[in-house]
Amino acid sequence: MAMLTLEQQQTLAFEHVRNALVHRLGRKASGAQWQQFEDRLKTHLPALLDNLQPLYGHRPDFLAQLDALIEMAWTGWSERPKEMKALDEAREKNPTWFQSEKVVGGVLYVDRFAGNLKNLQDQIPYFKELGLSYLHLMPPFKVPPGNSDGGYAVSSYRDVNPEIGTIEDLRALAKALRKEGISLVLDFIFNHTANDHPWAQAAVKGDPAYKDFYFLFPDRTQPDIYERTVREIFPDEHRGAFSQLPDGRWIWTTFHTFQWDLNYSNPAVFNAMAGEMLAIANLGAEILRLDAVAFVWKRPGTPCESLPEVHNLIRAFNALARIAAPSLLFKSEAIVHPAEVMSYISPEECQLSYNPLQMALQWNSLATREVNLLQQALEKWHHLPHDTAWVNYVRSHDDIGWTFADEDAAQFGINGYDHRKFLNRFYNNRFPGSFARGVPFQENPDTGDARVSGTFASLAGLEQGDPLAVQRMLLLFSTILSTGGLPLIYLGDEVGTLNDPSYLNSPDEADDSRWIHRPRRDVARYEQRNNPNTVPGQIFTGLRSMIIIRANTPAFAGGELIGYRAANPAVLGYTRSSAEQTVLVLANYSEFEQHCPAQVFQAMPDHPVRDLLTDRTYNLRHGVTLAPYGVLWLEIRAPESGAHA
Numbered sequence: 001m002a003m004l005t006l007e008q009q010q011t012l013a014f015e016h017v018r019n020a021l022v023h024r025l026g027r028k029a030s031g032a033q034w035q036q037f038e039d040r041l042k043t044h045l046p047a048l049l050d051n052l053q054p055l056y057g058h059r060p061d062f063l064a065q066l067d068a069l070i071e072m073a074w075t076g077w078s079e080r081p082k083e084m085k086a087l088d089e090a091r092e093k094n095p096t097w098f099q100s101e102k103v104v105g106g107v108l109y110v111d112r113f114a115g116n117l118k119n120l121q122d123q124i125p126y127f128k129e130l131g132l133s134y135l136h137l138m139p140p141f142k143v144p145p146g147n148s149d150g151g152y153a154v155s156s157y158r159d160v161n162p163e164i165g166t167i168e169d170l171r172a173l174a175k176a177l178r179k180e181g182i183s184l185v186l187d188f189i190f191n192h193t194a195n196d197h198p199w200a201q202a203a204v205k206g207d208p209a210y211k212d213f214y215f216l217f218p219d220r221t222q223p224d225i226y227e228r229t230v231r232e233i234f235p236d237e238h239r240g241a242f243s244q245l246p247d248g249r250w251i252w253t254t255f256h257t258f259q260w261d262l263n264y265s266n267p268a269v270f271n272a273m274a275g276e277m278l279a280i281a282n283l284g285a286e287i288l289r290l291d292a293v294a295f296v297w298k299r300p301g302t303p304c305e306s307l308p309e310v311h312n313l314i315r316a317f318n319a320l321a322r323i324a325a326p327s328l329l330f331k332s333e334a335i336v337h338p339a340e341v342m343s344y345i346s347p348e349e350c351q352l353s354y355n356p357l358q359m360a361l362q363w364n365s366l367a368t369r370e371v372n373l374l375q376q377a378l379e380k381w382h383h384l385p386h387d388t389a390w391v392n393y394v395r396s397h398d399d400i401g402w403t404f405a406d407e408d409a410a411q412f413g414i415n416g417y418d419h420r421k422f423l424n425r426f427y428n429n430r431f432p433g434s435f436a437r438g439v440p441f442q443e444n445p446d447t448g449d450a451r452v453s454g455t456f457a458s459l460a461g462l463e464q465g466d467p468l469a470v471q472r473m474l475l476l477f478s479t480i481l482s483t484g485g486l487p488l489i490y491l492g493d494e495v496g497t498l499n500d501p502s503y504l505n506s507p508d509e510a511d512d513s514r515w516i517h518r519p520r521r522d523v524a525r526y527e528q529r530n531n532p533n534t535v536p537g538q539i540f541t542g543l544r545s546m547i548i549i550r551a552n553t554p555a556f557a558g559g560e561l562i563g564y565r566a567a568n569p570a571v572l573g574y575t576r577s578s579a580e581q582t583v584l585v586l587a588n589y590s591e592f593e594q595h596c597p598a599q600v601f602q603a604m605p606d607h608p609v610r611d612l613l614t615d616r617t618y619n620l621r622h623g624v625t626l627a628p629y630g631v632l633w634l635e636i637r638a639p640e641s642g643a644h645a
Helices: 006-028 031-056 062-078 082-093 110-114 117-121 124-130 167-179 198-204 221-227 267-283 308-324 338-343 356-368 372-381 406-410 416-427 456-460 469-482 501-505 513-517 523-527 535-551
Strands: 105-108 134-137 156-160 183-188 192-194 242-244 250-252 259-261 287-290 329-332 352-354 389-393 439-441 451-453 486-490 571-577 582-588 594-596 609-611 624-626 631-636
Touching (some): 006 031, 006 062, 031 062, 031 308, 062 267, 062 308, 082 167, 124 535, 134 486, 167 267, 183 267, 221 242, 221 250, 267 308, 356 372, 356 389, 372 406, 416 451, 439 513, 456 469, 469 535, 469 582, 571 594, 624 631
Parallel strands (some): 105 486, 134 183, 183 287, 352 389
Antiparallel strands (some): 242 250, 439 451, 571 582, 582 631, 594 624
């Protein structure tokens, strides 16, 4: 028999899967709903196979697992709410909706911002007032009592934490948000489960169906082999990558002892998590944040981070989503080397990605008063594949780590290790003259490594009483709004919420300094938000004004950016363009006035240009002076005089 081509193999695989499914479903496999599913299956099954075969194709049960997976996809599609199917159709016509200049995101903990899901639904008018069209809820799912790593130890993906409501409350919130044009974002925590998850409990008891769901070993032989090449993530909590159970066995716990890593070398784990993914999508989630994405595949003799199989897994999940939840998008969370971060970003993998490098380097520029590393990052790492986007943020629920590449820093004569130590001292209030009031997170006594915790306001100097703190905050907000991508605001920052040290009084939180920057909603600050005579009002009205201006600036759509060297070490420069306009952004990362000389602007028009933020005009041929922490969004209307790097 002649060797089959790849296309013929895929056709045969499709026919096998289709026929097996039709045989099991009988009369259900007919009608418009079935035809839509079959069309999508035929389109996306090749990608699903291409990525599952390298992982599981050697197993004798591969086709049986594939059959089960496709039947699960059919179940997910047939149960998908009508309004979500309507969204699927709309998003297929506008697949880059998230690149719009009108899209702005917010992120919060339900209990800390509103108490519960029903109260959060009452806050929708506020979200619209701020200008949000994307809302990420920190994990609302059921968790173990006590410490749950801020919700990232999930006991059940089908139940909500009863302290904030029910699964029906979450479904109702998603529907209400969608009605107001706000996309719900939830986490897909797929690297691990809580130790009290039913799968975990079954595995410990030796249930044959679940015994290989986790990395469970009788002694230290295999853990010792793995730990030769993996790094410690939370050394304060436990050393190494494994934790010992009361019965003497060892379980893989990359992060916390109560978070057990899943074993994706078992295809049943992929299928089980795929079912959870589709259930979350059908709740009304439009975007899933892929938590701890770099860690999900393990192989001895490697760091067990960002292995090639990780990409196969994500692309397989993506292909499955295209079949059963077509509008669902993925957002990667990978706090690793910039090149590794970018490796997860593509239409076939993660359409969105956090931009940890830009986040970290904005803080670096504030500390050093130099933009060299930030300017370099925008010019070297900002460009992404078409139909994808960065998620740009000032800070998140997590700590701040200094993720710049040492080789990039070396180009400016900067020693990466020493510079990270400086930044940790500066932002943890251990450096003379620092305006920041952060606290250290996970200091490793062996390596000297550490990260930083703190709210935006406290890190920017507001807690210390620095009179320039508001300007620093608006500067960083302006950068995430104008660099290209989807800006994301940790709610509470928009009114200058300070560090909350009360976490030290909670036994479940006291050992995790990140709780200092997860304060409860400060009602008094929100009541002052529209009063420009107050600090919360100055921050909120300044940010809200920038959001409105951004929404009416076509040049800020998409993600394309061209660096613009301002001939001043403290001034960041770049241009953003559309068919109608070019905007030149200049940002002063210093507490002193900074001048950009006239020769920098020789390619610019010789007529006055308008600053979108203040409506003032500037003649660039005379040079430009920026106020301390000042920002200009200069509109360049003449197309023949577009900006040049």
